Amino acid sequence: MSILEVRALTKSFGSLVALDRVDLKLAEGEILGIIGPNGAGKSTLFNLIAGLERPSAGAVYYRGAAISGLTTDAVCRLGITKTFQIPQLFPRMSVLENVFVAGLYGKGVSLGPARYQAETWLEFVGLADKAAAAAETLSLPERRRLDLARVLATDARVLLLDENMAGLNQREVAASVALLRQVRDRGRSLMVIEHIMRAIADLADRVLVLNYGEKIAEGRPRDVMRDPAVIKAYLGEAYT
Amino acid sequence: MRFLSLGPGEVAALLLLLLLLLFPAAAGAYQIRLATVIFMWAALAGSWNLLAGYAGAVDLGPVVYYGVGAFATAALMLRAHLPFLVSLVLAGGVAMVIAYAVGTPTLRLRGAYFAIGTLALAESAKQLALAWDRLTGIPLTGGSAGVSLPLSAGYLLFYYVMLALASLVTAAALWLGRSKFGYGLRAIGENDRLAEASGVNIHRLKRRVYVGSALLIAWTGGTAGYWLSYINASDFFGAGLTFQMVVMVLLGGLGTPFGPPLGALFLTLAAEILGTRFVYHYLIAIGVLIVAVSLFMPAGLAGVGRLLRSRRAGVQP
Numbered sequence: 175m176s177i178l179e180v181r182a183l184t185k186s187f188g189s190l191v192a193l194d195r196v197d198l199k200l201a202e203g204e205i206l207g208i209i210g211p212n213g214a215g216k217s218t219l220f221n222l223i224a225g226l227e228r229p230s231a232g233a234v235y236y237r238g239a240a241i242s243g244l245t246t247d248a249v250c251r252l253g254i255t256k257t258f259q260i261p262q263l264f265p266r267m268s269v270l271e272n273v274f275v276a277g278l279y280g281k282g283v284s285l286g287p288a289r290y291q292a293e294t295w296l297e298f299v300g301l302a303d304k305a306a307a308a309a310e311t312l313s314l315p316e317r318r319r320l321d322l323a324r325v326l327a328t329d330a331r332v333l334l335l336d337e338n339m340a341g342l343n344q345r346e347v348a349a350s351v352a353l354l355r356q357v358r359d360r361g362r363s364l365m366v367i368e369h370i371m372r373a374i375a376d377l378a379d380r381v382l383v384l385n386y387g388e389k390i391a392e393g394r395p396r397d398v399m400r401d402p403a404v405i406k407a408y409l410g411e412a413y414t
Numbered sequence: 415m416r417f418l419s420l421g422p423g424e425v426a427a428l429l430l431l432l433l434l435l436l437f438p439a440a441a442g443a444y445q446i447r448l449a450t451v452i453f454m455w456a457a458l459a460g461s462w463n464l465l466a467g468y469a470g471a472v473d474l475g476p477v478v479y480y481g482v483g484a485f486a487t488a489a490l491m492l493r494a495h496l497p498f499l500v501s502l503v504l505a506g507g508v509a510m511v512i513a514y515a516v517g518t519p520t521l522r523l524r525g526a527y528f529a530i531g532t533l534a535l536a537e538s539a540k541q542l543a544l545a546w547d548r549l550t551g552i553p554l555t556g557g558s559a560g561v562s563l564p565l566s567a568g569y570l571l572f573y574y575v576m577l578a579l580a581s582l583v584t585a586a587a588l589w590l591g592r593s594k595f596g597y598g599l600r601a602i603g604e605n606d607r608l609a610e611a612s613g614v615n616i617h618r619l620k621r622r623v624y625v626g627s628a629l630l631i632a633w634t635g636g637t638a639g640y641w642l643s644y645i646n647a648s649d650f651f652g653a654g655l656t657f658q659m660v661v662m663v664l665l666g667g668l669g670t671p672f673g674p675p676l677g678a679l680f681l682t683l684a685a686e687i688l689g690t691r692f693v694y695h696y697l698i699a700i701g702v703l704i705v706a707v708s709l710f711m712p713a714g715l716a717g718v719g720r721l722l723r724s725r726r727a728g729v730q731p
Contacts, residue, residue, distance in 0.1 A: 224611065250613040258611075264604040275601045278594050280613030285594060328613050 175238070177202045177363050178223070178254070178332050183232035185218050185387075192218045194387040195232065200332065205354070205364045207378030207395065209371075211408050214384040216367045217259060220334045223365075224256040225249035236332070250280050255325050256334035259367075261317040265310035269301060272309050272320055273327045280328025288327075295323040299353065314341050318350075326357065333357070335366045339373055351377050371409070375399065383408065423672060424588060434577055438570055446573050448686060453576035454638055455678035458655070459662035460583035461630040466660075467669030468590050469620050470603025471521065474656055475532030476631050478516075478539045479509045481651040483632025484639030485543065488561050489554055491640070498567070502575075502636045509632030510625050517624040521617060524606070533653070540651035560646025563639065572641045579634050580675060586626070587671035599623060603669075665707050667714030676715040680707075 176199040185193040193215040200206050208216050221227040223234050225246040233242045241249055249255070264272050270292050277288035296302045299319040304312065312320060318338050325333050339350050351373050358364060368374050374381060374395060381398045383391040385407040391398050398404055420428070438446050458480070466472050486505035490496045496504070516535065523531050546555045555561065566572070590596030601609040602616050610616050639645040662681050667673025684703055688696035711718055 226611070245615075246610045247613050247615045250611060255611060255613075258608070262605055262608040262611075264601055264608065266604060267600065271597070275597050275609070275614070276612040279598055279601075279609075279615075282613070324612060 175202070176200055177237060178365075179235040179238075180219075180223065181233050181235070183219070183222055183234065184230050185215075185222055185227065186230045191387050193222065193229075193384075196384070196387075196389050198382055198389070198392070200363050200365060202363055203358060203361070204380065205358055205366060205378050207374040207381040208365060208367045208384065209369070209374060209381060209408060210384035213386075214408075215387040216384055217336055218387075219384070220256050220336055220365070220367065223249075224254060224334055226256075247279070250328055250330060251282065253330050254332040254334070255280065255328050255330040257318075257321040257325055257336055257338055259336045259340075261314070261321045263309040263312070263317060263320060265308070267309055268305065269307050269309050269312065269320060270296060270305040273323045276324045276327040277329075280330065292323075292327055295326050298326070298356075299323045315346050318342070319353075322353070322357070326360075326362075331361065332363050332365070335364060337367050337369065339368055339370055347373050371399070427584065427588075427672070431577075431581055438573055443569060446569055448682070450569065450573045450576050450641070452675075452679050452682045453573075453580040454634055455658070455662060455682055456675040457576065457579040457583050457634045458631060459659045459666070459674035459678050460580065460587060461627045461634070462656075462659040463663045463668065463670075463674045464583070464586060464590065464627045464630075465620075465623050467663065467673075468587075468596060468599040468603055469623055470606075471620060471624075472525075472529045473532045473624070473627075474529045474653075474660075475534075475536035475539070476627070476659060477536050477651055477653065477655045479513060479628040479631040480635035480638075480655060481539060481543060481647065482509045482512060483635030484645045484650045485555055485561070485647075486632070487636030488563055488639055488645060491563065492561070498571075498640055499575075502633055502640075505636045506629045506632050509628045513625045513628030514621065517621045517628075518617075521620045521624060533656075536651060536653060536656065540647055543647035543651055546647075555647050558646065558648065560644060560649075563643045563645070565643055566640055569641075572637060575637050576634070579630065579637065583630055584671055584675060586630075587674075591671060595619065595622070600669075661704060663714075665704065665714055667716030670714070670716040673714050673716035680715060 178200040180196060180198045182195045182197060183193055184195055196219065208219065210216055222229050225244050229242055233240050235241065236252060236254060241252060264275065273292035273295050274288050277283055277291050293305065296305055299322050301316060301319055301323060304316065309320065322338065339347050342350060347370055354364060354377055366378065378395050380393060381395045382389060383398060383404050390407060391401045391404045399409065437449065462473065462476050483505050486508045487501045490501035490504055491498060520528065520531050520535065543555045544558055547553050547557050590599060598614050598619050601612065601614055602619060606616050635650065662677035663674050665680060666677025684700055685696065688699045692699060
């Protein structure tokens with residue numbers, strides 16, 4: 175059974191249709207890549223699933239139950255949460271406290287376990303030595319890893335990662351791909367928006383391509399990247 | 415996590431509380447009255463700090479609950495002939511109900527819109543209170559003439575009630591510094607969208623602290639009304655009270671447990687000392703003091719200790 179299912183999901187802003195009757199299924203433990211040109215509706219898709227925006231039509235199902243209409247915090251406690259395209263943090267809290275708060279409220283554990291788990295997640299993403307630093311002092315790659323530790327601490331089973339590798343160099347991208355594989359091995363299902371095609375080809379089990387709010391292709395990464403419609407809309411002729 | 419282990423600041427605060435409990439035995443009526451004023455402002459500023467300093471919501475209408483507390487306490491004493499403390503407790507309940515109803519929609523406003531909305535609310539509350547008796551036919555606020563209360567029991571009662579309120583507010587702030595609820599509020603104050611995406615029910619948490627803060631402000635207002643034995647809507651719903659709370663918190667240290675009592679102490683004493691020496695010009699001097707503190711101590715008086723410690727640590731190799 176799929177852990178997440180999206181049926182005919184539609185979002186219009188006035189006359190602009192940002193997302194047009196998109197269907198998708200995410201299997202438990204799967205990594206689904208979402209690609210497409212800027213403005214294709216990728217972030218809108220994430221916002222609708224995570225409850226940041228309300229769909230104009232269609233519905234989102236988590237483990238078979240409809241969740242559209244729930245608030246973001248309720249969706250998070252249920253088991254779906256997202257990172258932000260521009261990494262967000264609680265600037266004057268310590269790095270540890272950033273993760274700690276997500277455990278307290280997202281997972282709903284008490285102070286002691288939340289602190290211990292926050293330390294474990296910081297270790298996991300490689301930020302343990304920064305635990306006591308103020309979050310606002312982190313560099314961009316560190317902020318992205320903190321964002322990841324935060325969503326892991328909420329104990330959500332479905333993670334929506336919005337360009338979590340943007341701005342990273344090649345070495346950092348490779349490390350990030352390895353880290354996300356480990357995240358999957360820890361029982362998470364992932365949807366990943368990414369522009370770095372090599373990372374998507376390495377990481378994703380399946381890829382879904384959006385263009386002008388519509389799904390134009392879906393399948394294994396290597397098949398999708400050979401699809402003429404995808405090349406025309408997104409990758410460009412030079413890519414082949 | 416620490417629960418019963420106390421930090422040095424908390425131990426000092428408990429010792430100070432012990433001294434203040436014994437203070438009336440050694441002090442004259444004037445000193446006791448002055449201390450009562452300081453406690454009152456510490457309670458008010460501290461209550462405002464709970465919402466603004468921790469959850470980051472700048473409320474410019476806390477005075478609504480000050481007025482509600484005063485008039486509800488007076489009405490219960492005068493019409494229902496209840497004793498003062500019973501009336502005070504019940505008036506707190508009235509304020510909580512109103513705060514719950516008002517907070518549910520207004521707390522959804524963000525940033526400056528919440529500040530403007532609550533400021534408008536306070537002005538509306540004042541006009542409503544002024545017109546209440548005429549509009550409803552139920553005597554409650556006495557219109558612009560106000561309400562007189564029986565001359566009160568004696569200043570010691572007010573000293574201890576105000577001390578209890580100031581201590582309660584400070585203890586609440588200390589608790590926020592180390593509790594799950596406090597961490598949730600701080601997360602909201604720093605980045606409310608991210609807090610929501612991390613599972614924090616931001617509306618429920620904000621409403622809870624808003625209602626709690628309204629209760630403490632209403633108790634302070636009810637006590638102040640009986641103490642002064644005369645209340646009227648223009649004074650008890652006046653925006654001046656709100657701004658004094660705000661200035662005291664900013665002077666003392668926003669989002670710190672001991673900032674508001676420090677701000678209350680500093681500003682009340684400054685006004686008292688300067689007001690007796692320079693009867694006509696003391697407000698200018700207070701203005702200069704406020705500007706100086708905010709220029710040279712942006713973290714407030716409570717931040718000075720931390721600043722000195724870091725300076726000292728900085729020069730040592």
